[in-house]
Amino acid sequence: MEGLSTRGGRINDFKMGIDDIRLEAGVTLLFTNVKKDLDSDGQADTKLLLSNGGSVEILGIDNLTEADWALIA
Ligand SMILES: [Ca+2]
Numbered sequence: 001m002e003g004l005s006t007r008g009g010r011i012n013d014f015k016m017g018i019d020d021i022r023l024e025a026g027v028t029l030l031f032t033n034v035k036k037d038l039d040s041d042g043q044a045d046t047k048l049l050l051s052n053g054g055s056v057e058i059l060g061i062d063n064l065t066e067a068d069w070a071l072i073a
Pocket of ligand 1: 036038040044045
């Protein structure tokens with residue numbers, strides 16, 4: 001996924017196996033909080049907390065795996 005700010009954001013069109021999450025150099029993923037409905041639409045979402053204090057909410061996705069982001073820096 002190009003252009004995603006690691007300062008924070010919300011993604012509502014993430015496609016499993018197509019999009020990935022690119023973290024800026026030095027920024028690591030601290031915590032993945034899955035299966036919470038962040039926007040109250042009845043579908044579980046994922047929230048990623050980043051080492052720089054930012055967070056990214058991925059709407060409509062509750063089954064991200066480490067392979068979706070871990071290898072990109
Ligand atoms: Ca939701």
